[in-house]
Amino acid sequence: MVLTIAAFVLALSLLIAIHEYGHYRMAVACGVKVLRFSIGFGPVLLRWTSQKSGTEFALSALPLGGYVKMLDEREAPVATQERHRAFNVQPxxxxxxxxxxxxxxxxxxxxxxxxxxxxxxVQMAVPVLGMPVPGSIAEQAGVVGGERVSRAGFDAPDLAPDDLQSVRSFEDLTWLLSQAALAGRDVRLLLDDGTQLRLGLAQLNAREVDADLFERIGLMAPLSKPEIGDVLPEGAAQAAGLRTGDLVLSVDDLPVRDSRQLRELIRASAPDGVAQVQRWRVDRAGQFLVLEVRPDVVVQPVGGAEQRQAGRTVGRIGAYIGAQPEMLTVRYGxxxxxxxxxxxxxxxxxxxxxxxxxxxxxxxxxxxxxxxxxxxxxxxxxxxxxxxxxxxxxxxxxxxxxxxxxxxxxxxxxxxxxxxxxxxxxxxxxxxxxxxxxxxxxxxxxxxxxxxxxxxxxxxxxx
Incomplete structure (x- = not known):
């Protein structure tokens, strides 16, 4: 809470100060007399008057705004010898x-x-695609997970690969996808192996950029290896013998490509309120093991308070899942x-x-x-x-x-x-x-x- 308040006050004060300083500097440059430059409202904490210009600079207790008060005949009488410095008479x-x-x-x-x-x-995620959401536009376009995007752009009939813009990070890709969705444009992706994929985003009729939009597109996050993180005590993961760093290769003989897919398989393990035992094949520092995992059953709310009793049951294993995506430093001259x-x-x-x-x-x-x-x-x-x-x-x-x-x-x-x-x-x-x-x-x-x-x-x- 302390960090949140401090960061918020600092951000607000800085942005207001820059805004008002823009007004102030331009007023001075145009020959207008500035009577007061204030950051914040309410009780004044600090006050200083410039001997050269006569401008009073003030810092007040409530950093929710600011103002630059200029000499103006509409607000108070102005001496004849200073009328040329009033704001209202300026061209x-x-x-x-x-x-x-x-x-x-x-x-x-x-x-x-x-x-x-x-x-x-800036540290950003490499533009390697995670496994797409089932039935999404990305899956329909042929994305399976693990593809690396090198270039992308709005699709057009005569668009050549060289006309596509370079994609240096996953953030670059999500920004392009959000712009295309709001503009009702399809997107063409060029992968590292030369393959081109077309995402039909024009059909989305997107109204806002949120998690639901990217779920419909199918590209929720960059590829994250299905690796076990911290294992919580007395959970299903600990009971099954899973350890931090285990890389999950398959669940019930189904290959697992990324962490999102693994989380969905765990969640779907208790459709009727009874968890099914899953057969996991894991890579533990080069040693291949087969473990039987029985996820815990929890009730997930599906709506407001009145619907919590009727929430659907999902599986949990009591461990963090997913390795950090591969990162790179994006730097410009x-x-x-x-x-x-x-x-x-x-x-x-x-x-x-x-x-x-x-x-x-x-x-x-x-x-x-x-x-x-x-x-x-x-x-x-x-x-x-x-x-x-x-x-x-x-x-x-x-x-x-x-x-x-x-x-x-x-x-x-x-x-x-x-x-x-x-x-x-x-x-x-x-x-x-x-x-x-x-x-x-x-x-x-x-x-x-x-x-x-x-x-x-x-x-x-x-x-």
């Missing part, structure tokens, strides 16, 4: 730049974070790493906008909206995994914050840019009455979005 171009600088700073931070990760190298950071930021921004658009027209579930509880949970989890995972989390949230603030909603930066667009097209600003009406609409939409996100948080974490 339209300057006002647009000042308002846009905040979201663009967040997107720029994401580019930098992705670039840093690319330069330093200085220019390529920076460019890949730009590309990644663009791709994530585009997918975020597409998902928001699909939610507006009802083609994507509102469950995609996440609030502060989910963000805090992911902050803690990513921080526990190490610096690289935490920086990746920061980059993703920074993109989301930048894109969200560019939405054309009053109260957001995008809403102000919408006013300036009207001013640029008509030659006159939006009236105060018009802005007041639009702001009421904006407040309603934002409160609605935050309410849905909070309900999703509670359901996701505690439901």
């Amino acid at each position: 339209l171009r300057s006002r647009v730049l000042i308002v846009a600088a905040g979201p663009l700073a967040n997107l720029g931070l994401a580019v930098l974070l992705y670039a840093v990760l690319n330069w330093g190298g 200085p220019l390529e790493g920076l460019w890949q950071g730009v590309v990644k930021t663009w791709d994530v921004s585009a997918m975020t906008l597409k998902t928001l658009g699909r939610m507006v027209i009802g083609e994507a579930s509102l469950k995609n909206l996440s609030g502060p509880l989910t963000i805090a949970d992911y902050a803690g989890r990513s921080a526990s995994l190490g610096l690289s995972a935490y920086l990746l989390f920061l980059a993703l949230i920074s993109v989301s914050l930048g894109v969200l603030n560019l939405l054309p909603l009053p109260l957001l930066d995008g809403g102000h840019l919408m006013y300036y667009l009207w001013e640029g097209l008509t030659g006159r600003p939006v009236s105060e009455a018009g802005q007041a009406r639009l702001q009421r609409v904006g407040v309603f939409v934002l409160v609605l979005m935050m309410s849905i996100a909070l309900v999703n948080d509670v359901t996701r974490l505690f439901g």
